[in-house]
Amino acid sequence: MAHPPRDEATGRRRWTPDAAKRRVGHQVAKPVSTQEKVNAIHTLARDEEVAGWARCCVRTAAVAA
Numbered sequence: 001m002a003h004p005p006r007d008e009a010t011g012r013r014r015w016t017p018d019a020a021k022r023r024v025g026h027q028v029a030k031p032v033s034t035q036e037k038v039n040a041i042h043t044l045a046r047d048e049e050v051a052g053w054a055r056c057c058v059r060t061a062a063v064a065a
Contacts, residue, residue, distance in 0.1 A: 008032075 004015045005023075018028040022036075031037045044050045 001015075004013045005019045006012070007014050007016055007019070018030055021028045027039055027043060028036055031040045045054070
């Protein structure tokens with residue numbers, strides 16, 4: 001807690017909600033790294049409503065191609 005990370009947006013050293021979540025290994029609201037983005041997609045895919053919408057979009061894109 002005594003050594004906060006540098007905030008990418010401001011350049012100042014301070015704790016942001018995402019910085020704190022990264023430090024303890026929780027999912028962040030705004031993923032930056034590749035692994036954070038993959039984790040966010042996996043979390044969304046577990047939601048039936050979102051997964052159904054994604055399947056529909058993938059099929060539509062495949063038909064259009």
